[in-house]
Amino acid sequence: MNSILKQMHAHRSIRQYASGEVPEDDLRTALEAAQCAATSANIQVYSVIHVTEPDVRSRLVELTGGQEKVAESGAFLVVCGDTRRHRILAEQANEPIEESLESFLLCAVDASLFAQNLVLALESLGWGTCYIGGLRNDLAAVNELLNLPQGVYPFYGLCVGEAAEEPWKRPRLPLDAVFFKNAYASDAALLEIMNRYDDDMAAYYEKRGASGRRWIDQMERFFAKPRRTGDRTFYESQGASLR
Ligand SMILES: Cc1cc2nc3c(=O)[nH]c(=O)nc-3n(C[C@H](O)[C@H](O)[C@H](O)COP(=O)(O)O)c2cc1C
Known part of the structure; x- marks a missing residue:
């Protein structure tokens, strides 16, 4: 390198x-x-x-x-x-x-x-x-x-x-989850990769003293509710147009 x-x-x-x-x-x-x-x-x-x-x-x-x-x-x-x-x-x-x-x-x-x-x-x-x-x-x-x-x-x-x-260095998804040649991956292939990554992240959390924490659990909830819903009103008040 x-x-x-x-x-x-x-x-x-x-x-x-x-x-x-x-x-x-x-x-x-x-x-x-x-x-x-x-x-x-x-x-x-x-x-x-x-x-x-x-x-x-x-x-x-x-x-x-x-x-x-x-x-x-x-x-x-x-x-x-x-x-x-x-x-x-x-x-x-x-x-x-x-x-x-x-x-x-x-x-x-x-x-x-x-x-x-x-x-x-x-x-x-x-x-x-x-x-x-x-x-x-x-x-x-x-x-x-x-x-x-x-x-x-x-x-x-x-x-x-x-x-x-x-x-500790926080692991990232395997490249196969984010880099595709010619065709996007199937949902099944992505799920399989994410399950493997979830194990890497579980080991990382364990080293950090947060055993039991899982990446997939967190991601399943991440977009469950709209986040920071005031963004649009604020940025438009500053002169942006988000349309
Ligand atoms: C745009 C952006 C906003 C972030 N906001 C916060 C934050 O408010 N507080 C915090 O502790 N970390 C924040 N982070 C750090 C991320 O949590 C961190 O980059 C991610 O978990 C990966 O870990 P690493 O940077 O150590 O590899 C932010 C990262 C980005 C890119």
Whole structure:
């Protein structure tokens, strides 16, 4: 394996952090590398807010469902989709801004390609990271706290810092469950692979001291109820159109 592949295989989300900030230089180095990610038509519809105010970080702990790492990590970033710059340019040119489901998808895709490049760059510099989807628990409150202008869509947070734990690597599905040649797999084949993976995950949970937990049980319930049903209202109030 080359060093990049090794780095990718070494990924684990870090949830316990040593004290100490992440130096601005490292953040900037990683952010500039992250910006090298491909971006739809070079539109670069994303931005990042580095939250350094302790009071704001404490409030974000509450808003993310009590995730203390949001305050304890060495840096906390909020990754956003962002059509703000395009809005400014359109206004200057007297052109309309017609947001659509497609423009929102462009934001989500571009921001996530950027974010994952950022994670990889930070990990290569020796920092631990953890995405924080809990940021979407109460988007209106997050928005009020961060005072984001129209066209800026907070998607998730990212904790960065020195790892104070060495978590086991979380197994992934066998490639056969996600990679198909010419034809999609049959349901029976997928079920068989998922049952095997469920055993791998059971062994992983056992090592972590959570014996009895099963991946299939969790997944069976994952989409049982609609999740974060306020997302649409919030993003539309920020200027998105999800139609
Ligand atoms: C968009 C996104 C949001 C996530 N949100 C959270 C979160 O709010 N809290 C948390 O502890 N982990 C969160 N995670 C981490 C996932 O739980 C983790 O990546 C997954 O279980 C696989 O584990 P690994 O990253 O250690 O391989 C998130 C991951 C992603 C990609």
